[in-house]
Every structure is written in structure tokens, then in C-alpha cells.
Amino acid sequence: MNEDRLPSPRHHHTNNKKKTRFGYLSAPSSCSSLRPLPSPEILKVDGYDLKNQLDNFRVKTHCAKPLPPQLVHETILDRVYNATSPYDNFPPAHVRGLLRDKRLKGWGSYGEVFEHLIQKVKPKVIIEVGTFLGASALHMAELTRKLGLDSLILCIDDFRGWLGFRDLVGFVNMVNGDVLLLYQFMQNVVQNNATGSVLPIPFSSGSTLEILCEWGVFGDLIEIDAGHDFNSAWADINRAYRILRPGGVIFGHDYFTAADNRGVRRAVNLFAQMNGLKIQTDGQHWVIDSA
Numbered sequence: 001m002n003e004d005r006l007p008s009p010r011h012h013h014t015n016n017k018k019k020t021r022f023g024y025l026s027a028p029s030s031c032s033s034l035r036p037l038p039s040p041e042i043l044k045v046d047g048y049d050l051k052n053q054l055d056n057f058r059v060k061t062h063c064a065k066p067l068p069p070q071l072v073h074e075t076i077l078d079r080v081y082n083a084t085s086p087y088d089n090f091p092p093a094h095v096r097g098l099l100r101d102k103r104l105k106g107w108g109s110y111g112e113v114f115e116h117l118i119q120k121v122k123p124k125v126i127i128e129v130g131t132f133l134g135a136s137a138l139h140m141a142e143l144t145r146k147l148g149l150d151s152l153i154l155c156i157d158d159f160r161g162w163l164g165f166r167d168l169v170g171f172v173n174m175v176n177g178d179v180l181l182l183y184q185f186m187q188n189v190v191q192n193n194a195t196g197s198v199l200p201i202p203f204s205s206g207s208t209l210e211i212l213c214e215w216g217v218f219g220d221l222i223e224i225d226a227g228h229d230f231n232s233a234w235a236d237i238n239r240a241y242r243i244l245r246p247g248g249v250i251f252g253h254d255y256f257t258a259a260d261n262r263g264v265r266r267a268v269n270l271f272a273q274m275n276g277l278k279i280q281t282d283g284q285h286w287v288i289d290s291a
């Protein structure tokens with residue numbers, strides 16, 4: 001990766017490191033031999049206008065050259081699943097009796113925005129950030145099927161939900177403290193005959209979006225619906241926009257719902273303002289068309 005980074009204060013202490021049999025130990029911060037650090041640019045905010053200050057937040061990573069869409073499915077299978085489909089021999093014996101045949105629960109998962117955007121973009125690769133039980137992912141799978149599109153839907157979710165989510169969806173069982181969200185999602189995909197087009201990537205959104213960028217996995221249509229606080233939405237939108245194929249569309253839920261004040265709308269507005277992009281809305285969703 002080629003990220004521009006500000007110098008970290010930690011990197012200035014190398015002369016003060018002492019060799020021990022365990023390796024190098026940093027000198028304690030109170031050590032009198034430490035020379036003052038040069039002030040990092042980021043601290044010199046006086047006299048800077050807002051635009052220049054915001055530049056410090058810009059993500060400047062460059063992604064690998066985009067993979068051809070027809071190679072994305074195989075690449076994810078190879079690199080995430082050792083070239084074996086996660087649906088092979090599913091469900092494993094230890095959870096078989098704990099799954100429902102098909103149980104979905106979503107929020108705004110059937111909004112008209114999905115049909116509007118799939119018709120418009122005709123995506124070869126869709127990336128969903130925040131999947132839960134798969135209501136919106138399976139809705140998109142159904143729409144692409146109806147339109148005769150051979151779309152792949154990558155579902156990025158750590159499949160942990162959030163603390164307390166089982167108060168809302170008690171049918172998701174738990175084994176030794178491990179919630180069976182991934183397995184129930186996969187069961188829903190199996191029941192919908194969508195295993196050929198819907199593939200989970202069961203890791204955190206931050207690390208996954210970074211790695212997709214390194215691998216050159218781009219989406220034509222990217223949906224953001226994971227963490228709804230400002231910091232999570234901000235990070236997901238910034239990282240995801242880098243892997244949006246030129247001319248593609250990024251969109252997300254909760255621009256107009258009770259979750260507004262938790263930060264989605266502020267994150268989307270700031271992102272659009274900083275990048276000179278126009279926000280459209282469709283129902284409860286925000287939409288940014290890069291074309």
C-alpha cells in the first residue's frame with residue numbers, strides 16, 4: 001500500500017532505544033536526554049482554513065489495478081476460503097439443529113432504491129458493507145436474477161451484530177457465547193438458492209475494505225449499512241469509495257431515519273462536501289453517483 005502518513009512521534013525515539021536480551025526497549029518518556037520533537041504540521045492549525053485542515057483526513061491510499069469482474073468470485077474463494085466454497089457441506093453438524101430454515105429481519109432492506117440502482121448500474125459486482133441476516137443482500141440477488149444479470153454480491157460483515165441484538169432477533173442461537181449469525185445468514189442464502197451469487201466475507205469492514213483495495217477488488221455498486229455512528233460510517237464510506245469502479249454508485253441506509261443523529265447523515269454530507277460530490281436521496285437512503 002502506498003499511504004501517505006504523517007510522521008508518528010514514536011518514530012523519532014530510535015536513538016534512545018536500549019538493547020536487552022528481549023530486544024530493544026524504548027527509553028521512558030520522562031528521560032531527560034529526549035530532544036523536543038519538531039511540531040508536526042497537523043498541529044499548526046492557526047491560520048489554516050477549514051479546507052486545508054480537512055485535507056489531513058483525506059485517505060490517499062491507491063488501490064491495485066481493478067481485477068476484471070469475472071475474476072472476482074474466484075479470487076475471493078481462493079484468498080478467503082482456500083479455494084473451497086464456504087457452502088460446501090453446509091451446515092456443519094454442530095449447528096444443524098440450531099438454525100431456522102429461513103429467518104430474515106432487516107431495516108429498509110426492500111426499499112425501491114435497490115431496484116432503481118440495479119436497473120441503472122447493471123452491476124457485475126455488488127459489495128454490501130453490513131449484511132446481518134441477508135435481507136437486503138437476498139433482495140438484491142432476486143432483483144439481479146429477475147433482470148438476467150450475472151451479478152456477484154460480496155457481503156462484508158463480521159456477523160457479530162451488536163451487543164443486545166438478540167433482544168430483537170432471539171431466533172439467532174448462541175453456542176458457547178458465539179452467536180450463529182453467519183450460519184443463519186448462510187442458511188438463508190441456501191434456502192434462496194443464491195449460493196452461486198452471494199458470498200460472505202466474515203471480517204470487520206475496516207480490514208476487509210483495505211484488503212479488497214490491495215487485491216484490486218472493485219464494486220460497481222456499493223451499499224454501506226454497517227456501523228451507524230459517525231466514525232464507523234465515515235471510515236466505511238471513505239474506504240469503500242476507493243474501491244468503487246469509476247462510474248459506479250455508492251449508497252447507504254439511514255440518511256432519513258431515527259439513526260440520523262448517530263452520524264450517518266453527517267458522515268455522508270462531509271464526505272460529499274470534501275470530494276465535491278452530489279448527494280441524492282431515495283426513500284431512507286442516500287446515493288452518490290460517481291458517473
Ligand SMILES: C[S@@+](CC[C@H](N)C(=O)[O-])C[C@H]1O[C@@H](n2cnc3c(N)ncnc32)[C@H](O)[C@@H]1O
Pocket residue numbers: 105106107108109129130131132133134135136137156157158159160161162203204205206225226227232
Ligand atoms: C443494520 S445491519 C445490516 C442490515 C442489512 N443491510 C439489511 O438491510 O438486511 C448492520 C450489520 O453491520 C454489521 N457491522 C457493524 N459494524 C461492523 C464492522 N465494523 N465490521 C463488520 N460488520 C459490521 C453488524 O454485524 C450487522 O450485521
